Amino acid sequence: MSAKVGRVLVVDDERLNRMVLRRALEAERRTVSEAPNGTVALEILAAEPIDGVLLDIVMPELDGYQTLAALKADGAFDRTSLLVEAAPPPVSTSPGRSP
Amino acid sequence: MTDDARAVNPAALERLLEMTGGDPGFLGELVATYLEDAGVQLGEMLAAAEARSAEGMVRPAHSLKGNSATMGAERLAELCLQLESHGRSGTVDDAVDGVRAAAAEFERVKAELKRLRAPG
Numbered sequence: 001m002s003a004k005v006g007r008v009l010v011v012d013d014e015r016l017n018r019m020v021l022r023r024a025l026e027a028e029r030r031t032v033s034e035a036p037n038g039t040v041a042l043e044i045l046a047a048e049p050i051d052g053v054l055l056d057i058v059m060p061e062l063d064g065y066q067t068l069a070a071l072k073a074d075g076a077f078d079r080t081s082l083l084v085e086a087a088p089p090p091v092s093t094s095p096g097r098s099p
Numbered sequence: 100m101t102d103d104a105r106a107v108n109p110a111a112l113e114r115l116l117e118m119t120g121g122d123p124g125f126l127g128e129l130v131a132t133y134l135e136d137a138g139v140q141l142g143e144m145l146a147a148a149e150a151r152s153a154e155g156m157v158r159p160a161h162s163l164k165g166n167s168a169t170m171g172a173e174r175l176a177e178l179c180l181q182l183e184s185h186g187r188s189g190t191v192d193d194a195v196d197g198v199r200a201a202a203a204e205f206e207r208v209k210a211e212l213k214r215l216r217a218p219g
Contacts, residue, residue, distance in 0.1 A: 016132050016166050023119040058161055 038062025111171025156186030
């Protein structure tokens with residue numbers, strides 16, 4: 001993630017991952033917000049100026065693919081950098097979806 | 100991997116420590132969080148196996164797989180990957196033994212993490 005990405009949203013349902021990523025990003029003097037799923041992530045993106053998103057794929061409620069689609073749909077994708085944090089599962093349960 | 104292989108790869112913990120700023124206290128918080136969540140996830144996996152619920156197996160097995168890999172518990176991560184795959188393919192009729200194997204490996208992981216975290 002580039003040096004200009006100062007405010008980062010970590011989207012991951014695993015609190016262990018969020019703890020690790022928060023600490024690592026804060027060590028780089030970035031401001032970190034957290035969301036345990038895509039639904040909360042979209043709420044935060046609507047309310048806070050976020051420069052970059054670290055997005056997990058396999059999550060409950062709204063998963064990474066669905067969150068990405070929603071980001072593209074409302075234009076939020078144009079304002080943020082995005083890194084997909086995790087690989088998709090070894091066997092897909094939704095073969096029609098793609099990033 | 101042999102049965103006498105280490106339950107936790109210490110290089111993974113060293114990497115985690117480095118990545119999070121080199122604070123041993125914070126690493127302790129991560130270990131405590133992992134152990135607490137793993138106990139819950141194993142309980143959910145056993146319940147899913149006993150109920151022959153493929154859908155119920157996927158999420159806790161996926162979570163414990165990822166968290167175990169983060170903590171360097173490579174054998175446990177592999178066992179959870181197998182259980183997650185069984186869940187995704189709908190073949191959990193014989194998963195109870197697999198979950199028990201994962202639970203036994205978790206006990207090794209827990210002991211190893213406590214040993215690695217012990218002073219001195």
